[in-house]
Amino acid sequence: MGKPWEDDSCATVLACYSVYHVPVAAAMWCGLTADEVEKELKLARPIGEQTALARATLRHPYIKCLGPRIRAIHQAIDAGELSVCREDGRRITDEHVGYERRHVYGLDLKEWAKKIVPSERPVFLFDEIERGVHPAxxxxxxxxxxxxxxxxxxxxxxxxxxxxxxx
CATH class of the missing domain: 1.20.5 (Single alpha-helices involved in coiled-coils or other helix-helix interfaces)
Structure with missing residues (x-):
């Protein structure tokens, strides 16, 4: 008989305490698995070159929700509703983090996403019951x-x- 820890995938802990680059978080929010993200993001292109936000907001030929979800995450960071960090996972509170370097913790993303209608909650962060419960x-x-x-x-x-x- 196996040990309990051998069958524990730690999926919830991994999702909540991982640091996600904003496009990766948005892609997973769109339903991509961690294994699919890198391949699909290679197909995505910036929506423009005129501003840093335009360069950091990607458009995918088939995944229509990618750009709007990237934009939503950046907007939440800009509004102070979602904590931001860089690649190393250190939260940044007193200085600007460039759009292209922005990362978020899964747990912070989950807390922010609780304000979203249940049907829009990211599957990789919320179980089936949590996606069906309104915050009210x-x-x-x-x-x-x-x-x-x-x-x-x-x-x-x-x-x-x-x-x-x-x-």
Whole structure:
């Protein structure tokens, strides 16, 4: 029998504590796996050359959401809603980080993305339940609603088993 740590992929910890270059984070947000990102980003081109932001915002021939998601991450960094770091992972608070050198921690990206509608939450950071929960609904409220639904479903199944007769 294997040891518990041999089967633990650490996927959540890896995703939250990895440092992502902004285009990589955006590509993974678009649904690419870590193995696909490098190949697909080679196909992407800057949307322009006139500004640093234009050079750092990429357009992909098939992945239409890449550019808008890169732009959304940069906008969140510029607005102070999302922490930024450079390649080494040191958070930068008091100096500018060039658009092309911007990196983010997965955990910071996840906290920022909680403000986004659930359907837009990155799959690589959020599990299925987290993607379905709106930030205005607390975990406790969600669990209470889920329990109430389960009870009603059970009651309905019992009624169906009795031929639709309610006691």
């Amino acid at each position: 609904i607390s975990t406790e409220a969600y669990q209470a609603l889920e329990a109430a639904l389960a009870a009603k479903t059970h009651k309905l199944e019992q009624a169906d088993a009795r031929g639709g007769r309610e006691q």
